[in-house]
Structure formats: C-alpha cells, structure tokens
Amino acid sequence: MQRSMFGLPHARGCFALGGRRTGSEFAGAATAAAAALSRMPASWKSASLRWRAAVCAGAFPNWVSRPLSSEKASARDGHKFKVAVIGSGPAGCYAVAALTKQIPKTQLEVDVLDELPTPFGLVRYGIAPDHQEAKAVVNQFAQSLSQENVRFRGNVKVGVHVSVAELRSMYHAVIAAAGAQSERKIDVPGESLHGVLSARKFVAWYNGHPHFTKLHVPLDHRTTDVVVVGNGNVAIDVARILLKTPEELARSDIAQHAWEKLSQCSVKRVHLVGRRGLAQASWSAKELREIVQKLPNVRVKVNPDEIKLSDVDLEELEMEENRAKKRCTGIVQQAAAEQESAAAEEKRLFEGEQQTVKELHLRFLRTPVLFLPKDDDANSVGWTQFARNHLAGPPGKQRAHITTNMPAGCETIPSTLVLVSVGYKVGTFDGLPVDTASGVIHNVKGRVKNQTGEFLPGLYVTGWMKRGSSGIVGSNRWDAEETIRCVIEDLASAPLDYKAGGAALDSLLDIRGVRLVDFDSWRRIDTRESAAGAAMGKPRQKLTSLEELLHTASTDQHA
Known part of the structure; x- marks a missing residue:
C-alpha cells in the first residue's frame, strides 16, 4: 500500500482496502493511525485530518472510507456513526454543524432532542424580542437541523421520556447541550416574597416560553419602581424591555400576554444595581450604548461618587482582556457628564406634552441585604435594602466587601418588582456529574468525567453546560468545535460497535406515548x-x- 510522507495511506490505498477487519487487524490499524498522527506537524492535527487518518489507516471498516449507494447504506445502516444531541439551542446546533462538516453524511446520523416542540432554545426564548437581528442566526441553525441525516425530535424531555443512560446504549456519542436550566440565588432574607423573580424567568415569560406563561409578574398601575440586581447583558435586556414604550414593543415578537401587561403598567424608574464598580460591570458596549443613548424617552441617572475609578480600577482597565469594559466605562462616564444638560433638554422637548419620561438609574457598589414587604401586603415585596460596598484585591481580581454597618447607613429603594440577574447554573440533569461550585458539568474540553475524575466513554458536553453562562450566541461555535474534535478523536481510537440509534429511540418513545415533533x-x-x-x-x-x-x-x- 502506498503511504504519504507521514506514513498515512494514500486515498487510492484507502479505497482498495476490502472486507471487515478482525479485532487484531483493527488494533493494528488504529495503532498505525496513531503513529502516523504523531508524525504530523501540530498545525496539521485538525479533527478532520484525524478522522481521515484513522479511516485511511483502516481503523474503520471499508464501508466507512468509501461512499456507498443508498441501498448498501441501508443494508449497513447499523454501522453508521450515530450521535444524540440533547438540546437544539445554539450549543446543540453548532455541535450539529461541526459534526456534519467533519463527517460525510453517508457515515453519520444525528438525532437532536429538545423538551419543547420548538427548536433554537436561547435564540427563541432568551434573546430579547426587540433584537430581531440577533435572531437571524436561526436561518443557519435551520439548515443544520434540516439536513437529510439529521432529525429533530421535539417534545422529548431527557430524564423523563428517555434517560441519558438509555441514550448512551443507543448512540455512539451523546452530547449534552441543554444550557443552564437554573439561576444562581443571592440568599437574601425576603427572597421568597412575591415579586422577587429571577431575570431568567422574566425573560422566558416575555419571550413566550410555554412553561412560564402563567408566571405571576406584578406589573400594574401601582408598579412605579423596579430593581434589577446585576450588571450584565441580561440585566440590561430586562431593564430596556421595562423602559420601552408599548408602541416600540408592539413591533417585536414579544409574547402577547407580556405586551398587554407591560402596556398597562406604570413603571417610571428602573434601578440597575451592581455589587462591584463601574470598571467591573460585565455588559457589552453595544447593549449599554443602546439603553443609555438610544431610548429617547429615558433619562439616565448616575451618582458621580459611585463611578469614581481607583488606581487599581485604572490599571485593571488597561489589561488587554478588558478593552470592552474600558469602552463601557467611557459610555457611562459620558452619560454622567451629560445628565444635567440632557435633563434640561428633555424638559424643553416634552414640556406641555403627555409623553412620560422614564428614568434609568445606574447604581454601583451596592449589595442587596434585605427584601422588605409592602406596607399593605406582608407577602409581596415593596422595598429593597442595600448596603454599601468597597473593593479589595489586585487588578482583575477585585472583590466587593460590605462597608456599611447594618442596618444603619443602608439605602432603601422602593421596588414592587425585583429581578435578580446574577448568573445561571446547571441544575441536576438526569445524573450528569455537576460541579456545584462552578455550576457546570464536570468535563475536560467537552469530555464528561465523573466525580472521581474518570471519563465517561461516549458522553460529551458543550455550551453553557460545559463552560458556564458566559459569552454571546457565537461563543457556542468554537466551544462546540472543541467538543466535536474530542468526539472525532475518540471515534478514531475505538471500534465502531453496532448501535440502534434513532430506530430504538423512536420505538421507545412510541411505547411511552410521547408525541414527537x-x-x-x-x-x-x-x-x-x-x-x-x-x-x-x-x-x-x-x-x-x-x-x-x-x-x-x-x-x-x-x-
């Protein structure tokens, strides 16, 4: 057999291989592939090269290395590489795209499971309804899910209708990409009062998630002040939705029940409050600029004392990874400098008109320490008490510490609705090993490992379940590609046993009475x-x- 400069067989040699390999032949071929890969330059060791190297070295039967007719493919259907992806949001769709790009469709079958009848996850139920341009990515995702060797299986809840263990018995690889299904708590007395909600639930409510349509959201004519705890993009999203006019929201795809309630409420002030300082806020410049500069009926209020930058802050902002935060700092500083003249201009513009000017209060160095009930309703929140903080630590690692002697010196802000936006985490997910400290699935580059550090063969993770709730939609692309590289590397180093795949899944779900979408x-x-x-x-x-x-x-x- 002719071999390339790295010891790999040429394509002609690959296709000349015949018959099924025995165990000893398989082991020898796999060893040859591994040896050939070790001689390749590091820059050449891509996932696709690893796959082709393994195929060409004979680590898979001849039918894998050579395209087959549809008739022969059907006859050998059980030997295709079969993958189950749990979740059809950005993480799952990017995983499908990476798989189908690397592995020929005649050699691959992918089933994508989602607990809802609708695909696209975070794009449909997480991205704000007034950000339609960000939702255009669903066109790309739809192409991935509509490929002939990819099947969408909606209305299937893993852990209820089928277990992870059952999926592992049906598929060569199972990739968990279901996102972070829980929110982080702040453990503040009064957090159980009606009206204290996670921003995650509020976002799902106004985006029409079927599990949250009946969520009790206290928005009515008595709701004038809303507190949002957190200084990230989700916090900005919910603040912007609360501040926009009904006419602006009517042009979005906001859920009808949410639009009706927001149209009837009397929100005048939204208080966006963060525990750390301006230099540590984790929002993006685009999101911040939109809410600070592009809402004509909103006046931005900033306390100059809360945005003073220390020498440590200035040093932190000069760090390479904090260029975006430096831009955001400038946006808020500019808003603070212009707020008096802006207020005078708005008074002139709206004088004599019925249009309401709302206020966005950007607050920093404050920690919520107590949620207090309304005077006339002991079960509903009416006030939020904040302690003042100071920062301590080196650049990039400053932490907030409470300065105020409580309760004297605390600040109390009226709030008949409180939205907590301090991050997401993975809850229990059908026995997958969760790192409770970081809120993600135990993994190394997407390979899942158990609590003792042992890898679980054929089980992978990507997206927020893998790295935590950080980044934008596009961040899931490189994340998925890293996981898929691991999937393909593992495939290239182990025998391809028979797996029943989608046929077994559909049969099981039919027995259990699941209405597949x-x-x-x-x-x-x-x-x-x-x-x-x-x-x-x-x-x-x-x-x-x-x-x-x-x-x-x-x-x-x-x-």
Missing part, C-alpha cells in the same frame, strides 16, 4: 406564527401554550 412539524408552527405576526405588523405572533404548539405541529395547514 419533527422538523417538518416545527415548520407548521413557524408558518402559523409568521402569518399571524405579519397580520399584526410584527415578525411573528408566538404560540405560548404547549397544547396549542402540539396541536399546530400535528395539523396540516393546507388541509
């Missing part, structure tokens, strides 16, 4: 929502009940 069924939902939205002058009018989603998915729109 495939991608064509999702298109029925999409068509109905888009048509209803077009009639109202908005991108889509979302269906927000599980029953209505399932009914639409199973109904022929042209019947």
